[in-house]
Amino acid sequence: MIIQKILLGAMVTASILTNVQAKGVNPVLSMLDTEEKVFVVERESNSLAVIEKGLTKSHIGGMHNMNHGVVKFDGKDGYVISRDGYVIKFDPEKEVIVKEQKTSDSAIGFTISKNFLAVANYAKKSVDILDRDLNPIQSFETGSKNVGIKIYKDYLIFSQMDNDKITVLKDKNGGKGLPNFEIYKEFEDVGVMPFDAMIKDNNFITGFFQSDHFGVVDLDTMKYSKIKILLEDRKPVLKVPHFGFWSIGGGYVFIPAVGNNKVLVYTPDFKYVKNIETEGLPVFTALSPDKKYLAVTFSGKKFPVIQIIDTKTLKIVKRFEFDGKVLHVRWSNVRPNLYVSVNDTNKVAVIHTKDWYLSREIFQIKKPSGIFIYEEKK
Numbered sequence: 001m002i003i004q005k006i007l008l009g010a011m012v013t014a015s016i017l018t019n020v021q022a023k024g025v026n027p028v029l030s031m032l033d034t035e036e037k038v039f040v041v042e043r044e045s046n047s048l049a050v051i052e053k054g055l056t057k058s059h060i061g062g063m064h065n066m067n068h069g070v071v072k073f074d075g076k077d078g079y080v081i082s083r084d085g086y087v088i089k090f091d092p093e094k095e096v097i098v099k100e101q102k103t104s105d106s107a108i109g110f111t112i113s114k115n116f117l118a119v120a121n122y123a124k125k126s127v128d129i130l131d132r133d134l135n136p137i138q139s140f141e142t143g144s145k146n147v148g149i150k151i152y153k154d155y156l157i158f159s160q161m162d163n164d165k166i167t168v169l170k171d172k173n174g175g176k177g178l179p180n181f182e183i184y185k186e187f188e189d190v191g192v193m194p195f196d197a198m199i200k201d202n203n204f205i206t207g208f209f210q211s212d213h214f215g216v217v218d219l220d221t222m223k224y225s226k227i228k229i230l231l232e233d234r235k236p237v238l239k240v241p242h243f244g245f246w247s248i249g250g251g252y253v254f255i256p257a258v259g260n261n262k263v264l265v266y267t268p269d270f271k272y273v274k275n276i277e278t279e280g281l282p283v284f285t286a287l288s289p290d291k292k293y294l295a296v297t298f299s300g301k302k303f304p305v306i307q308i309i310d311t312k313t314l315k316i317v318k319r320f321e322f323d324g325k326v327l328h329v330r331w332s333n334v335r336p337n338l339y340v341s342v343n344d345t346n347k348v349a350v351i352h353t354k355d356w357y358l359s360r361e362i363f364q365i366k367k368p369s370g371i372f373i374y375e376e377k378k
Contacts, residue, residue, distance in 0.1 A: 036334065037092060039078070040341060040348060041069040041370040043327075048080070049365040050095055051348065056364040060095055063088060071372040074112045077132065078374060081110045087119055089134055092374040101134040109149050111156075116179050120146035120158050127158055127169075131178060138181055140169070148197025148206055152219045156181060157204045159194035166190050166206065166217055166224070187224045190215045198243040207243060229255070229270055245284050249291035250311030256282035256296070263296060265314060276314055279305055287311075288331045288338075288353065295329050295338055306340065308356075318356050322349060327369040341368035 038051035039060075048060045048071065063069060064082035072079050078092040085104035090097045104121035111118050116137065117130045122145040129138040144160035151157075156169040156179075170184035191211035198205050204217040213226040247254045252273060255264040263282055265273040280302025286295045294309040303325040308318035324344025331338050337359070338351040348368060350360040 035376045037374045037376055039071050039092070039372045039374060040365055040368045041066050041071070042366040043067060043343065043369045045366040049368065051362055054360065054362065056362055058095055060090065060097065062097055068108050069370060070108065071370065072112055073374050079112060079117065081107055081119065083108065085121065087117065087130065087134055093376060099134050101130060101136070103128040109147055111149050111151050113151050115177060118149055118156050120149040129179060129181060137178055142167070147195050150197055150199045150204060152199055152202065152204065155184065155219060157217065157219070159197060159206050161193055161195065164189055164192060164194065166194065166204070166215070185222050187217060190224065191226070196243050205243065227270070229266065247285040247287040247294055249287045249294060252311065254285045254294055256285055263309065274314060276309060276316070279307055284329070286329045286331060289333050293353070297326050297329060320351060320358070328371050330371045339371055341371055343367055343369060
């Protein structure tokens with residue numbers, strides 16, 4: 001059954017470095033053993049802040065418009081995509097820019113493979129394929145803003161926001177050496193204004209700004225299905241564009257309701273369980289690595305607030321309020337810490353997640369938003 005095949009892969013399991021509270025161990029000495037380096041988007045400064053050993057170490061400038069900057073790592077390579085269409089390769093260990101390539105005037109999405117990068121552009125209206133050193137290989141003009149770009153086997157899949165279409169490209173070289181893509185299949189009228197997407201197993205799952213369903217392409221059979229998520233009164237959930245805002249834990253799927261003070265809870269096959277009433281309008285749900293807790297951020301008046309949900313009891317167990325807007329949170333994989341970018345007061349706050357207290361504030365970060373981790377191998 002198609003619904004049972006689309007257990008959603010949780011977006012967020014990443015880690016951020018800072019203080020450790022190991023029992024019987026000097027926390028300062030423990031931090032020296034870390035293999036994590038934190039890169040924080042400085043939203044208004046064309047830069048990334050670098051946090052190491054619990055302190056702001058440096059800033060990498062020249063990153064162009066970082067209003068929606070995204071960082072990804074693959075091996076020892078770091079890549080950034082800027083809002084104004086630059087792809088930047090940098091060395092996360094030396095903390096220097098290696099090369100940059102401008103693919104468009106506006107872009108927010110890219111994906112990395114062993115042999116290439118693929119960039120979904122807004123304007124120009126194309127998908128561009130680059131090698132790992134950012135040399136152009138191919139460009140596919142679509143006449144649309146392009147979003148939700150993902151890789152599956154020898155396929156490259158993305159959505160065309162303006163054309164209500166999903167496009168599948170196939171590498172004629174079968175993944176050997178540099179790719180040579182061709183259009184393999186296109187799905188028309190999939191929904192109104194497709195946006196974010198995810199790959200789960202063999203399924204490409206996309207959300208829409210103006211449709212009450214999400215779409216699933218089975219990439220093994222190349223069949224398309226529309227899936228509605230319904231509440232207990234059979235009303236459809238409003239808009240689910242950002243799958244990065246969803247979380248899975250304790251046998252549940254957690255979805256922040258759009259325009260409502262609720263986190264919606266479903267079983268993995270999308271049977272409705274309950275609504276969790278929240279303090280504000282939820283934007284982002286971030287699952288702890290052990291899947292025991294869910295951190296929820298908000299918009300509007302409750303921007304400075306985080307609430308913590310126990311994924312077994314489905315109840316709110318903790319609340320934190322900061323002195324500025326919370327734009328991003330990230331759980332550490334290796335320490336009992338939750339890291340919070342507090343945009344207005346130029347800091348990353350650290351919550352200790354065993355005893356639930358504010359354990360540290362890391363300053364000298366300019367207008368922080370997204371937080372990304374590079375794991376250095378010793």
